[in-house]
Amino acid sequence: MKRQSLLLTKRSLAVLLFIALSVTAFIGWKLSNDPVIKAPAEIEDYLFWQAKELTDFKLTGADNKTLGLNELKGKWSFIFFGYTHCPDVCPLTLMVLGQAFKILEKNPAVFPEIQGIFVSVDPKRDTPESLKEYVSYFNDRFIGVTGSTADLDDFSRQMSAMYTVHPKEAGQSDDTYLVTHNSTVFLVDPQGRLHGRFPPPQTPKEVAEVFMKIRMFYNERSNKQWWVF
Amino acid sequence: MVGFLKILSSLALGFVASVASADSIDIQILGPWVQAAPPNVKVLAAYLEIKNNGEKPQLLVNVSSPAFDQVGIHRSVMHGNMAHMEHLRELAIPPHASVTLKPGGLHFMLMDAKKPLHVGDSVPMTLTFKNGGKVAVTATVRAGQMEDMGDHQHMDHSEHMNHNH
Numbered sequence: 001m002k003r004q005s006l007l008l009t010k011r012s013l014a015v016l017l018f019i020a021l022s023v024t025a026f027i028g029w030k031l032s033n034d035p036v037i038k039a040p041a042e043i044e045d046y047l048f049w050q051a052k053e054l055t056d057f058k059l060t061g062a063d064n065k066t067l068g069l070n071e072l073k074g075k076w077s078f079i080f081f082g083y084t085h086c087p088d089v090c091p092l093t094l095m096v097l098g099q100a101f102k103i104l105e106k107n108p109a110v111f112p113e114i115q116g117i118f119v120s121v122d123p124k125r126d127t128p129e130s131l132k133e134y135v136s137y138f139n140d141r142f143i144g145v146t147g148s149t150a151d152l153d154d155f156s157r158q159m160s161a162m163y164t165v166h167p168k169e170a171g172q173s174d175d176t177y178l179v180t181h182n183s184t185v186f187l188v189d190p191q192g193r194l195h196g197r198f199p200p201p202q203t204p205k206e207v208a209e210v211f212m213k214i215r216m217f218y219n220e221r222s223n224k225q226w227w228v229f
Numbered sequence: 230m231v232g233f234l235k236i237l238s239s240l241a242l243g244f245v246a247s248v249a250s251a252d253s254i255d256i257q258i259l260g261p262w263v264q265a266a267p268p269n270v271k272v273l274a275a276y277l278e279i280k281n282n283g284e285k286p287q288l289l290v291n292v293s294s295p296a297f298d299q300v301g302i303h304r305s306v307m308h309g310n311m312a313h314m315e316h317l318r319e320l321a322i323p324p325h326a327s328v329t330l331k332p333g334g335l336h337f338m339l340m341d342a343k344k345p346l347h348v349g350d351s352v353p354m355t356l357t358f359k360n361g362g363k364v365a366v367t368a369t370v371r372a373g374q375m376e377d378m379g380d381h382q383h384m385d386h387s388e389h390m391n392h393n394h
Contacts, residue, residue: 084267087274087339088305089312091266092332092373130269137267162311169316176299176340183312199310201333 043196043213051193057155059119059145059209067117067145069192076114076215077188078207081161083122083179084134089200091138093183094118098138099204104211113190113215120146121156122179124226157188159194187211189218254362255283256322261368263352264332268345274303275337275354276369279320281329289320295298296352298341305333314338319359332373344369 002154056069082090104109120126123146129143161182175207189195197208261277281287293298302317322328332334356364
């Protein structure tokens with residue numbers, strides 16, 4: 001009797017194992033074969049291998065408004081690091097981003113989903129109030145933020161957007177030092193994850209079109225995962 | 230004759246050409262413009278093409294503008310995606326060659342604007358070369374495009390230019 005029940009148990013275990021393996025294999029097959037899961041080739045270069053979870057951070061905008069991880073959630077955020085005493089790369093990139101927003105904002109579904117954020121890594125010269133005036137020139141919905149060196153270091157490290165504030169050159173006034181910064185436009189998804197990036201030199205059309213494809217892929221994938229599991 | 234400058238200026242829709250006599254400094258300036266920026270910005274960038282039509286290399290050693298406290302010759306350098314600026318003491322223009330200042334690369338850094346500048350405003354500048362030659366330039370403020378980073382910096386007016394010298 002004892003021997004038989006043991007056999008039964010063994011057999012049922014084998015059956016269970018078989019079912020479990022089949023289900024796993026099926027899901028694996030489903031995932032690897034589903035063309036929707038793999039990013040389309042034309043947006044592959046703009047996406048990170050894996051979206052990176054961000055931890056909370058603290059930056060300050062005009063009227064003492066705090067910008068943290070919560071403010072990124074629920075929206076697509078286009079984030080650019082720079083400083084206003086940068087006459088060449090910064091205004092050009094913000095102008096391109098402003099024009100990309102003009103294209104995207106024509107779509108009423110997209111309009112409330114996107115936000116543009118300029119992070120000044122030069123808090124000595126850029127105040128949140130002056131940043132508000134600066135960014136609104138490029139798009140009246142853009143947000144300008146900065147923070148303490150520690151807070152800026154934390155956030156830029158998370159975003160892999162390192163920067164360096166250089167000492168002033170000999171014979172120059174205290175206000176004319178230079179800053180090295182990353183001129184990539186970073187894309188954070190509505191879950192607050194670093195999702196993609198637009199490396200320089202960007203064009204408005206490229207940013208708008210690639211974003212729409214990333215968004216479509218993201219939405220399709222979200223629906224698909226919901227359906228599989 | 231050295232140091233003497235005969236400047237032929239042609240003003241065609243914000244386009245200024247300055248040609249000096251051959252035995253002093255034979256420099257031509259093409260398509261000068263200033264990148265528009267928010268009115269509270271103190272630092273702007275100017276771009277142009279400097280063409281040396283002469284037999285000798287020319288060295289640009291100073292740039293000044295009555296609209297700014299200071300003007301520097303700068304270069305944006307990209308290391309990967311990192312944008313970095315370098316300050317140049319001088320800029321060499323080889324004989325029968327031109328050097329183009331354009332977004333994302335060489336530019337004149339206009340520091341401490343005396344008043345806010347808007348699209349359409351004119352910015353006078355004086356370029357001083359090592360041999361003492363000076364070239365007057367008037368740049369127009371306009372909104373730049375990433376396409377300005379490309380190789381075709383000539384606008385439609387370049388044809389007019391050729392008739393003028």
